[in-house]
Amino acid sequence: MSSSDLAQAPAAPDTVLDxxxxxxxxxxxxxxxxxxxxRMEDAGGASSAVIRLHGTGPAENWPGDVGIDVVSRWERALRRLEQGRFAKIVTVEGVCSGPALDVLLTADHRIGAPGARIAVPVxxxxxxxGMAVHRLTHQxxxxxxxxxxLFGAELSARRALSLGLLDQTAxxxxAVAARLAERFARLDAAELAIRRQLVSEAGVTAFEEALGKHLAACDRTLRRTRDEFAGARGNA
Known part of the structure; x- marks a missing residue:
């Protein structure tokens, strides 16, 4: 996506970021x-954000001439995005590198164009x-x-898909992101965040330690289901 394309595009809604x-x-x-x-937190309830990642080449000068204070603020912003109680869908067109790669690794669902590339430059x-190293290792x-x-790489969309860096290509x-955003927005925001946390912790938590958290999540679902059934019977 070129700069001229972005300039001609209609104004993005509050749930979209480039x-x-x-x-x-x-x-x-x-x-x-x-x-x-x-904006997503102010919206309240279930919601989905679409983040459009694009570029014409690898981020060869990332992060640029910047102080460690800004790096720290960036990493905290990414962590907040990653843990936000809303679904994060990213689309990738062109080259995904630098800040786009950082954001990609925080997303819940990742859609790449057939010619997309993911670059980890030296x-x-x-x-x-940065913490992209931690996320790459964890994921x-x-x-x-x-x-x-250690050595950097540039991955095709097909290779990124096989590794799990992309969930699908389209x-x-x-258009795919818009359909998914509509579907994901119907999910319960709190329950989405809980399941994201359970998945994240599964690789580093012993079964016995994780069992309590999973049972608590199941109990909340069962209670909510019983309340819904009771409400339906009361309205019958």
């Missing part, structure tokens, strides 16, 4: 992600050591992440 891979890290970028989280003698496992993090990612 991230360009070539954009340097700066306070405005942090503010954009924070503002999306604010800058200033090594791959940037892909140490063996796959090691090759990406000729029209925006």
């Amino acid at each position: 991230i360009d891979s070539t954009r340097p890290l700066c306070p405005l970028l942090v503010a954009d992600v924070t503002a999306l989280c604010d 800058n200033n003698g090594g791959v940037w050591a 892909l496992g140490g063996l796959v992440a090691r090759r990406l993090v 000729k029209d990612p925006a």
